[in-house]
Amino acid sequence: MTQNAPSAPVARVPVVEARHATVRFGAFTALNDISFAIEDKADHGEFVTIIGPSGCGKSTLLSLIAGFLRPTSGEVLVKGLPVTGPGSDRGMIFQQYSSFPHLTVVENVMFGLKIHGRKLGLDAAAQKARAGEWIEEVGLAVHKDKYPHQLSGGQQQRVAIARSLVMEPQILLMDEPFSALDEPTRLEMQELLIQLWSRTHPAIFCVTHSVSEAVYLGERVWIFTQVPGQIAYDIRDPIPPTVGVPPLVAQERKQFKEAVYLVTEAFRRVSDGQIDPLRSQGAVVGTRGETQ
Ligand SMILES: Nc1ncnc2c1ncn2[C@@H]1O[C@H](COP(=O)(O)OP(=O)(O)O)[C@@H](O)[C@H]1O
Numbered sequence: 001m002t003q004n005a006p007s008a009p010v011a012r013v014p015v016v017e018a019r020h021a022t023v024r025f026g027a028f029t030a031l032n033d034i035s036f037a038i039e040d041k042a043d044h045g046e047f048v049t050i051i052g053p054s055g056c057g058k059s060t061l062l063s064l065i066a067g068f069l070r071p072t073s074g075e076v077l078v079k080g081l082p083v084t085g086p087g088s089d090r091g092m093i094f095q096q097y098s099s100f101p102h103l104t105v106v107e108n109v110m111f112g113l114k115i116h117g118r119k120l121g122l123d124a125a126a127q128k129a130r131a132g133e134w135i136e137e138v139g140l141a142v143h144k145d146k147y148p149h150q151l152s153g154g155q156q157q158r159v160a161i162a163r164s165l166v167m168e169p170q171i172l173l174m175d176e177p178f179s180a181l182d183e184p185t186r187l188e189m190q191e192l193l194i195q196l197w198s199r200t201h202p203a204i205f206c207v208t209h210s211v212s213e214a215v216y217l218g219e220r221v222w223i224f225t226q227v228p229g230q231i232a233y234d235i236r237d238p239i240p241p242t243v244g245v246p247p248l249v250a251q252e253r254k255q256f257k258e259a260v261y262l263v264t265e266a267f268r269r270v271s272d273g274q275i276d277p278l279r280s281q282g283a284v285v286g287t288r289g290e291t292q
């Protein structure tokens with residue numbers, strides 16, 4: 001293969017790739033032979049939402065990408081290199097307890113910056129300025145000196161988002177980040193997340209158990225099989241981009257309702273065990289349901 005030929009298009013290494021990744025816990029297989037590649041598009045990380053039956057390996061997949069877990073066989077790569085542990089290029093947001101309870105909002109947001117500041121080329125003043133910008137960005141400026149227990153659930157998740165995004169990760173991993181929130185707060189957070197993503201564009205893998213959340217947020221919606229987990233459906237662009245469109249407005253649109261219907265039906269087939277996993281990488285299902 002010719003490399004660096006002036007006229008040849010530069011093939012970018014995928015930002016995240018899994019090659020036949022399998023995870024076993026003893027005799028139990030949690031994830032089975034997962035393969036995918038998320039393109040490293042300049043200035044545009046893809047937003048992937050993941051839904052599937054409980055216990056099908058969704059969190060396990062995030063742990064592999066985060067570097068908390070290694071595959072039993074196969075590989076998981078970030079920018080072409082096998083993942084060997086956590087790194088500041090990947091942020092992780094959980095459903096709860098993401099922030100340090102003994103630190104204030106500003107201290108929480110500063111935490112990673114203090115550790116990695118030098119590597120990022122930021123001195124103390126620049127770190128403080130960047131933390132302040134992100135606290136502002138997530139709407140917590142007036143709460144910056146409070147501790148997590150003094151904040152509502154939605155505000156706590158805003159802290160978690162600011163803590164992650166302040167590091168400008170290329171990859172953001174979210175495990176049911178809004179599941180513990182009430183519906184209005186959840187919708188607010190979805191809108192905030194889409195806005196922030198459209199500005200900084202990390203690649204996002206977001207696990208959710210809400211079909212409408214998956215459809216609203218995701219450029220790709222993955223539906224997992226029952227355990228051992230595999231990707232049963234990879235639905236691309238279920239609806240037009242939702243940047244700047246509040247969830248309640250998007251949800252009223254015909255395309256949104258059709259997409260929710262399609263994804264719900266696919267999820268039901270998966271839950272009934274009717275669906276074989278997609279083995280060929282890049283196999284997708286359009287919003288009309290046929291495999292392309
Ligand atoms: N550390 C572990 N040891 C043993 N089994 C585990 C471990 N982590 C997860 N599992 C099992 O693997 C399966 C997938 O788990 P998980 O990825 O957490 O599912 P999901 O997030 O889709 O609900 C589940 O059956 C779970 O009980």
Ligand SMILES: [Mg+2]
Pocket residue numbers: 058059060175
């Ligand atoms: Mg889980």
